[in-house]
Amino acid sequence: MKINPDSETFLINTLTKLIKKSNNSVPNELSARFDNLANYMFTRHLMADEKSLKLYDRVLTRLFSLDFMGKKRGHRLFRVHSETEWAAIQQQEFTAPIDKFDDFNNGNFAEHIFTDTFKLEGYTYDDICCVQSGDIVLDCGAYIGDTALYFCEKMQRNGKVFCFEPSPEIFEKLQRNIKVLSLADNAIPINRGLSNNEGKLTFSHNEHMMGASRILSDGEIEVDVTTIDRFVEEMNLNCVNFIKMDIEGAECDALRGGMNTIKHHRPKMAISIYHKISDFWEIPKIILSFDPNYKFYLKHNSVGHKETVLFCVPVNKTDMVKPAPINVKRIAEIGKLYKATHAKLLKNASDTNKQNTSGGTEKRRPILRSGASRLKQFVIRKIRKTRGDTNA
Secondary structure, X not given: OOOOOOHHHHHHHHHHHHHHOOOOXXXXXXXXXXXXXXXXXXXXXXXXXXXXXXHHHHXXXXXXXXXXXXXXXXXXXXXXXXXXXXXXXXXXXXXXXHHHOOOOOOOHHHHHHXXXXXXXXXXXXXXXXXXXXXXXXXXXXXXXXXXHHHHHHHOOOOOEEXXXXXXXXXXXXXXXXXXXXXXXXXXXXXXXEEOOOOEEEEEEOOOOOHHHOEEOOOOOEEEEEEOHHHHHHHOOOOOOOEEEEOOOOOHHHHHHOOHHHHHHHOOEEEEEOXXXXXXXXXXXHHHHHHOOOEEEEEEEOOOOOOOEEEEEEEOOHHHOOOOOOOOHHHHHHHHHHHHHHHHHHHHHHHHHHHHHHHOOOOOOOOOOOOHHHHHHHHHHHHHHHHHOOOOO
């Protein structure tokens, strides 16, 4: 089914709404997000169903809100999931034996991990992108084995899950959990990271959230890394059916290291795209450069702006629908106008702070309470003009 993303209208409406809700000032300098509106719209136009498109819009609005009102207020005003939806999720009972897991953490972080994996089924998109009986799965970023258990159950203990976890400490937990949960016949722990080359890289521990430990150039320990292609060759795997990847910002390099596997085996994939701003468009671009016949779907597994997963499904060439074209020039024009407006709001906030510090009582000018509507109409007129609309 072909959907009409209409990215220009989406941007105008969303950014105008954010400006109106900004309380006439903004908390910080504009991030790199607004230099990449066309890139964000590129991925938006790839969404293969209406559900993914609507979710993408909510996720993007939440991200943009960070620039116009900060994390706390943006979370309250622009939730990806409503409070009612999230409360219903939290009330669900866990069907997995999570009390058996040997975990570094307890409390909120453990609850978040298990909610993501088991209640939300964070690495399954309906019956379109999921693990099935007999599958060979690469679980990249296996952590303590929560996803290993989930995938083993989905495949009815018929198949293999190769569980990559580079952290030595977390790997010990993973091994113990595989044993305790009786997964050894199906889940194989691999104490290596994944990148675009074989060798060694430094790894940094996050003492407060071990699941957020990652490969960094100035990390404190050295870990072995391999590539997906090399591992598939070493293990002589005749197929790879599913790749799950949540490796804290190393996804692009790991995908590049799996080029041949993706080209030849065409696996379904569930890839985290929230660790870096550029992941939103770089990850689908990398996949499409290997195989242009993939469709994309989206899922978001938290109440905040993290845990966004891109589902990638190979299809026949005849089933592909060409995405609607993006008018990069008009989107850049929209971005330029809103960047200028953001600068005014930031100056207004700075002037207000100076007045408060000096004890001044002069009121700040309401730059955009009514001005947001004027700005929106101005952008619409410019767009109509470039389209050749005689009613402009």
